[in-house]
Each structure stands twice: as C-alpha cells, then as structure tokens.
Amino acid sequence: MRLGPGMRQTNAVGAVIEVRNLHKRYGQTVAVDDVSFEVREGEIFGILGRNGAGKTTTVECVEGLRAADQGEISVLGLDPRRDRAELTQALGVQLQESQLPDRLKVGEALDLYSSFYRDPADWRELLEVLGLADKAGTAFRKLSGGQKQRLSIALALVGNPRVAVLDELTTGLDPQARRDTWELIESVRDRGVTIVLVSHFMEEAERLCDRVALIDKGKVVAIDTPAALAERAETEQRIQFRPSAPFEDTLLTSLPSVTGLTRRGEMVVVTGDSDALLEVITTLSAHAIKPRQLRVDQGNLEDAFLELTGGHAEGEVAAR
C-alpha cells in the first residue's frame, strides 16, 4: 500500500521529476526513509505531511541543496547535484522563510535575479500578474507578509522555469491573501509550469493539487488525486437537517443504509453509508417531511490523511 495506484500507472513519458528510493538521515535521525514518486509535466503535485515528516528534506534533495544518502533523483533528466548549473536554469524554487536584504527594492531584486538566467521572464509583467506593479520602488522591509510571499514567488518564476517548487507557500497569510495566492498558482500552471507544492495544509492541497503524495515519518503512505484519497476515507456520511414536521426515529433508523440517528434540539443528525443520503431524502419526502438546512459531511483529504497515517495523536495535521 506504500505506492498509490497513480504511481504504477505512470510511465517515464511526461515525468519531469523522478524520485526513486530516496533515503536521507541526519546523524541518528532518519528524515527520509525510502521515498519514491514521479511528477508529470504540467501538473500541480502536492507533497503533504505533518511538520517534520520529511517533506522539506525531500524537496531539498530534489533542488540539489542536499545530497541524498541513497536513491536516484532526476529532474528534467538532470542530476540535481551533478548538473547544478543546468538545473538551476530550469527549476524555480520558493524557499520557506527566505528573506531579502531590508533595503533592497522589489524592482531591484527582480532585475538582479533576472540577470542570473539565460532566458529570463519580463519581471515587470510578472509584477503585474502578482499584483505588485505599484511596489517596484518599495524596499523589502516595507512589504506586508503577503507581498513578501508574492515577491518570493516572483523570484522563483523570474527565470522562466519549467518546474517550480513552492514550499509552505501560504503559511502566515490571511485567508484573502491565501485565496489570491492559490489563484495565482493556478495561473502559473496555466502558463505551462509544472508545480511541486509542499504543504501541511490539507485544504490547500485539496483545492490546488492534481495529485498528492502523503508523507508520514519519512515514508510515502499514498499517492493519488485528492478526490480519490478522500474517497478511501469516506467510511461514513453525516446528514444533518431540521425536519419540517416531527417524525419517529424508527422511520429512518429502519433504513438499511442508516447506522445511527441523534437529535440536537430541532436538528436531526443521521449517519450512514454512501447510500444513506438518497434513502433518507426519499423516505422523508414520501412522508411529506422537508429536510431544511440540509448539510452533508463527507470524508475529505484530512480524514484520509488521518486514516492513512494511523491518526497518531501528536501534532495538528492542518493548521487552520
């Protein structure tokens, strides 16, 4: 069960990043313990896991910042350590918590970084896209957290990369800035850039990623689409509503798909398997009862994550 079905279906064609049996330890601590995955051209690939699960170490090996102890890594057919010069031309990297000199201005930073690349993007256009056009003359220290983050993304993209690795992209952003950033990432992908997104934030992955790798304790526990992963965890549906007329519990508990019923004031909460919703609605309407304020909760990526990683107690999965 270590490799999801997506893994085996993938062939080498269209894979821009291939990681095979990656191992990395720091002293006695095993940070990455046999990680394998492939990233296909043009997709947004999520690497998800708790803090300390080995996500950042994995991408640092992909970026060539760290040498793997064992395993093979190929990015666009290049070896991240041996072919650094070529790789850095084609791989844009947004690092966690990487700042710029306080007094460096936004425009100066982009102009400088664009001079590093053979075929840089037009950084003025990039600022436009990122909503920083009026900040070109602003010093780094005068930027808000969201603006710094967007500048960091701009620096990752200024070299016109084919692949961009974005690490904990929206950490510390307010909800509005977070949504804006998500839209931005989608527009970057639409330009044809393959994106690797490192996150511990499940909602972000659910919204953005075509496929995700769940990493726990240095191992890949599953690779699949967010929807397929959520489906695995979909053991139970919770159906909540306020009935328009009173009814006996047995009306619904007698249904084969229903496993439980509780009442909270006027609200009724029914639990059951995937057929429960249809049976409950059909039964209620047959008795001319309307389910008002109807809400159905299904398994999501977070549930899948907890289930696949055994839901061990330490630490929060998703920082909300």
Added chain:
Amino acid sequence: MTATSAQPAAPARPARRSPLAQLTRVELTLFLRERVGPIWGVGFPVLLLVIFGAIPAFRKVLPGSGGLTVLDSYLPILVVISLALLCLISLPLTIVNYRERGVLRRLRTTPAGPLRVLGAQLIVNFGMAIVTLVVLEVVARLAYGVAFPAQLGGWAVTVLFASAALLGMGLFVAAVGPTARASAAIGNLVFYPMMFFGGLWLPIPQMPTLLQHIAHATPLGAAWEAFQQSDLGHWPPPLALITMAAWAVAFGAGAVRFFRWE
C-alpha cells in the same frame, strides 16, 4: 514555455548581463543605503584625520623619526583603521546577516550561486577601502601638508597585502559567527586588540620592546610598518609583507574550511 517567452514581439534581448557585475552594483547600492559602512568605514577615519590635524601638538616633528610630524606618523594608522573597520566589521556583518536571512540559501537555488555574492561583497568593501585611503591621503596633503607616500608602488603593494590579510580575517569571522550579533561581537573583539597593536593609542616605536615584537607579528602592526616605510620612500620590508600574506592565507583557508551557506 511561458507566455513571456512565447511572445514573438519581444525585441532583441539586451546582451546578457554579468551576474557578478549586477550583484556588485546592487551590493554597492545597499552598502551606501545601509549607511553603517560609509559612516564608520569612510567617514570615521576621515573625521579622525580632521580632529588630529586640528591639534597643534600633532604638527610637531617626532624625535628620531627622520623628520616626520606626529600627524605624518598617524596617517598610516588611520589608513589601517579604515581597512580594519570595513573588513572586520562591515563585511562579516553583511555576510552573516545574509546567511541568517536565507539570502545565501536562496542564491544557492539560482544559477548565480552564493559564491558570487561573497565576491561582490569583497569587491565593494575593497573598493570602498581604496576610496577611503585616497580620500585620507588627499585630505592630509591638501589640508595639513602631509606628503604623499614617497614610495607609491610600495604603498599600493602594502594596500593589497593588508587588504588580503584583513579580508581573510573578516571572512573567517563571517564563517564562524553563528549570528549577525555574535559576529559583530567577534569582529569587535578582534578589532580593538588589533588596533592597539596597529599603534592607535600608542605608536609602535614608543611601545616596550616585547610589545613591539608582538605588534610586528600582527597584521595591522605589519601593515603600519609597511605604510610607514612607503611614506619614507622605502619599499615595505619583506618580513612585513610575508607576515600579512601569512595572515591572509591562514584565515582565508580557515574561512573556506568553516564557511556555511546556511
């Protein structure tokens, strides 16, 4: 691949700019904007010169010096202070700050690499040191009639050797300093004893013999001696140049050995 590169209307791309030249330009701009370097490395030694020059006692001829005034003998000390401030305080502070803030780490992910920003920092600080030395010599000449170094070639060679020794030490401080604050502390800890042996408070010839021997073995003491000899029209003593070269090699190698990008 991206919309930008696909635009057929893009005008002929300007000739590719050198990353090192661009980094140097930006580092120079930041150096000036930061103000610490210009005020301490450039302004402070020039201010000291103006103050010393205004003291009448400094115009007196130093006995047994071959006709030099006190101010004449202080000029090499000021030159040495300026070099030391830029190399031991300004340079490590910037580099450690860059490491702390992840600037070096980010550069590692680009084709430019972090080595070039170190190169740019060395060029900027060395360049500012040259500017300061020239300003010091010119102000001393115009305002106080202090002669230019009689052996200009020897003076220039001394500048090179002294800069190499001090830049090596500055890089070493940057390599071992865990934080910007700590490296500033280390820089100061090195700076003041070095300034003492460079003769800031007590000119080397007036020191007790033992201290004179120690002074000649320090980079600033050796630099002072070489500058002094150049002022008098002699080539710097080989031993002084060798001393400075040894400091440059030892600390340069130590910096390379211990330097961390992160």
